Amino acid sequence: MMKEASAPAQGASKYNAPDNFTTAGDPIRTFAAAIAQDTGATVDPIGDGQLHRFDCPEGKRGNRACWYVLHLDRWPAGAYGNWRTGITDTWRADHNREHDREQGARIAAAIDAARRQREREQAQAQDNAARRAQRLWSDAKPATAGHPYLARKRIPALCLRQHGDCLLIPLRTVADELVNVQRIHPDGTKRFLKGGRIVGAFALFGCELPEEGELYIAEGWATAATIATTLRLPVVAAMNAGNLAPVAQAIRAARPGLALTLAADDDHGTPGNPGMTKAAEAARLVQGAMTWPTTCRQEGCGCTDFNDVANCGRAPR
Numbered sequence: 001m002m003k004e005a006s007a008p009a010q011g012a013s014k015y016n017a018p019d020n021f022t023t024a025g026d027p028i029r030t031f032a033a034a035i036a037q038d039t040g041a042t043v044d045p046i047g048d049g050q051l052h053r054f055d056c057p058e059g060k061r062g063n064r065a066c067w068y069v070l071h072l073d074r075w076p077a078g079a080y081g082n083w084r085t086g087i088t089d090t091w092r093a094d095h096n097r098e099h100d101r102e103q104g105a106r107i108a109a110a111i112d113a114a115r116r117q118r119e120r121e122q123a124q125a126q127d128n129a130a131r132r133a134q135r136l137w138s139d140a141k142p143a144t145a146g147h148p149y150l151a152r153k154r155i156p157a158l159c160l161r162q163h164g165d166c167l168l169i170p171l172r173t174v175a176d177e178l179v180n181v182q183r184i185h186p187d188g189t190k191r192f193l194k195g196g197r198i199v200g201a202f203a204l205f206g207c208e209l210p211e212e213g214e215l216y217i218a219e220g221w222a223t224a225a226t227i228a229t230t231l232r233l234p235v236v237a238a239m240n241a242g243n244l245a246p247v248a249q250a251i252r253a254a255r256p257g258l259a260l261t262l263a264a265d266d267d268h269g270t271p272g273n274p275g276m277t278k279a280a281e282a283a284r285l286v287q288g289a290m291t292w293p294t295t296c297r298q299e300g301c302g303c304t305d306f307n308d309v310a311n312c313g314r315a316p317r
């Protein structure tokens, strides 16, 4: 049995009670409390069985990254989640009562609808970013070697373009579709396009992805450029450690004839060494080889990647 709705607790008077407060006030408040506990957000839930969105408190205003669905009938039940953190949880007013099949199906459908909504929005944002990337790229000029970032990293301007003093690093899929650009400002600040795709996309130092022979997969662009110019081999930059495996797998599927080598950053100063760990994981997934730089480990030098090591001991950067 559902408990009788109790009187609002002290301090709860600010709560904006809906019309059905007398019959469903308790479940609404406990549902709101569950949401607050898991997402940190304060919401006044509406029990209409529809998908409602609200801001994730950690994000910018208007991010609408959190959602809930609440059904208010004999057995109030709902679900909520946070797309930023990946939290999804279900909630029932009466925990002693077994989930009936109809209610279970309804909640599962609500979670599914929320997931599809997120996928739609993500696809839309990726489309917009890809169009913006293509516009920026076609409006840009070939990068010049004098760009402060390139000069500091001692790498060539090959394969890059420049929009004003902003360096553009193109991210493409294995199908050679330009989906995003990383913009690097003269001070080294790096930004991807908002909502743009990164997972499985990469920047290639070379003319095109070869069908056979060797290919190296590194994290950052400067590292990729250093390896490519040293070894005279094509190298792709996955842009971050977490993207090494998705990139390696996408390339492995599209180019089964390529011998892949993961060129790790040695994040020896970071707990868990994400550079080495993620590269090893990617190498294992694609039966690839792995290599990493011999860092100096000298006091005052934070060199971790092939580009750092190539420049280690030179003038301060």
Ligand SMILES: [Zn+2]
Binding pocket: 295, 296, 297, 298, 301, 302, 303, 308, 309, 312, 313
């Ligand atoms: Zn060093």
